[in-house]
Amino acid sequence: xxxxxxxxxxxxxxxxxxxxxxxxxxxxxxxxxxxxxxxxxxxxxxxxxxxxxxxxxxxxxxxxxxxxxxxxxxxxxxxxxxxxxxxxxxxxxxxxxxxxxxxxxxxxxxxxxxxxxxxxxxxxxxxxxxxxxxxxxxxxxxxxxxxxxxxxx
Amino acid sequence: xxxxxxxxxxxxxxxxxxxxxxxxxxxxxxxxxxxxxxxxxxxxxxxxxxxxxxxxxxxxxxxxxxxxxxxxxxxxxxxxxxxxxxxxxxxxxxxxxxxxxxxxxxxxxxxxxxxxxxxxxxxxxxxxxxxxxxxxxxxxxxxxxxxxxxxxxxxxxxxxxxxxxxxxxxxxxxxxxxxxxxxxxxxxxxxxxxxxxxxxxxxxxxxxxxxxxxxxxxxxxxxxxxxxxxxxxxxxxxxxxxxxxxxxxxxxxxxxx
Numbered sequence: 001x002x003x004x005x006x007x008x009x010x011x012x013x014x015x016x017x018x019x020x021x022x023x024x025x026x027x028x029x030x031x032x033x034x035x036x037x038x039x040x041x042x043x044x045x046x047x048x049x050x051x052x053x054x055x056x057x058x059x060x061x062x063x064x065x066x067x068x069x070x071x072x073x074x075x076x077x078x079x080x081x082x083x084x085x086x087x088x089x090x091x092x093x094x095x096x097x098x099x100x101x102x103x104x105x106x107x108x109x110x111x112x113x114x115x116x117x118x119x120x121x122x123x124x125x126x127x128x129x130x131x132x133x134x135x136x137x138x139x140x141x142x143x144x145x146x147x148x149x150x151x152x153x
Numbered sequence: 154x155x156x157x158x159x160x161x162x163x164x165x166x167x168x169x170x171x172x173x174x175x176x177x178x179x180x181x182x183x184x185x186x187x188x189x190x191x192x193x194x195x196x197x198x199x200x201x202x203x204x205x206x207x208x209x210x211x212x213x214x215x216x217x218x219x220x221x222x223x224x225x226x227x228x229x230x231x232x233x234x235x236x237x238x239x240x241x242x243x244x245x246x247x248x249x250x251x252x253x254x255x256x257x258x259x260x261x262x263x264x265x266x267x268x269x270x271x272x273x274x275x276x277x278x279x280x281x282x283x284x285x286x287x288x289x290x291x292x293x294x295x296x297x298x299x300x301x302x303x304x305x306x307x308x309x310x311x312x313x314x315x316x317x318x319x320x321x322x323x324x325x326x327x328x329x330x331x332x333x334x335x336x337x338x339x340x341x342x343x344x345x346x347x348x349x350x351x352x353x354x355x356x357x358x359x360x361x362x363x364x365x366x367x368x369x370x371x372x373x374x375x376x377x378x379x380x381x382x383x384x385x386x387x388x389x390x391x392x393x394x395x396x397x398x399x400x401x402x403x404x405x406x407x408x409x410x
Binding site: 003004007011014015016018020021022023025026027028029030031034037039042044050054056057070071072074075076077079080081082083084085086087088089090091092093094095097099100101103104109110120122126127129130133134136137138140141145146147148149150151152153 | 154155156157158159160161162163164165166167168169170171172173174175176177180181182183184190192193194195196197198199200201203206207210211213214217218222223224287288289290291293294322326329330333336337340341344350351352353355356387390394395396397398399400403
């Protein structure tokens, strides 16, 4: 469905030509065996708890999503109107698959799920997220997380 | 997204990710990415399809076992089942809730408010059913009840500038959240009955067949003019980019042509 060729022209050109960062290095971390990994998720869907300060356009900061927070406590503050929200409205897992990750942990396919997941505002210059992302990495490692699954929206 | 993966990997965390826009991932070159042919907004493909979501998740995590880095970009082979079912029935999805017919001139004499109130009266039972069955609602960004949202939006349509309901945010940001809540209320109600639908079909219904959707088209020039008068950058962005999806503007232009 999101093959660029399937989109109408204004959107196709816009999405296909968004400037992207060009990094000089290509870091690569292997990590432990799959069954020993502790996995957390990072979403750019601007998810947040209802009583969080709203994630606003252009902000490079993040919100912390507790792995055990009720689904009903999470809302989406993303600025863009050019993506579907009805899937998220029907099932949080289509954006942040906490249930699926827990099932994999329960089945022993992965080691465990991090205590917290994190959400940024998409449609934001990645350079503006760097400080927050590196700070977040410290929190993830403090929780014993060694593997991060990232999801755009 | 790829930038975040780069920063985290640089900090010693292994990462894998979903890619929705393949050219962006090709340019950013994150360590591991699984491109998926799914609708924007549905990175795991299909709501309420645990088996399919699990397939996507396993495929993304499997990239962590690859040894041919430092850049791995793999394609997920299948379309989302929701998309397939909806496309087979492309013209067939319609809102199962019968709404009052749209008046010819909604802008006259508080017509938008009357029409939206009537629609919400028709939708409210289904919104409540959706809330009960899903155990959650995503309405709530603005902090306003749905009838308060209608009053807030209609004040702009009536040529007034309403009081900012939350002084911690700009008027434009509050209007953005109110509009998102309004759309979510309609979609959650309309999606209460079982059946496959895509975001495009839901948007075609909302923007093409409801008074609320028509109201947002009417709000567009009003918000743009307010932005000009107040030199309000966010309100300008809201009016021109964040109010009506680009695909819906394109659809409306096609229908008028």
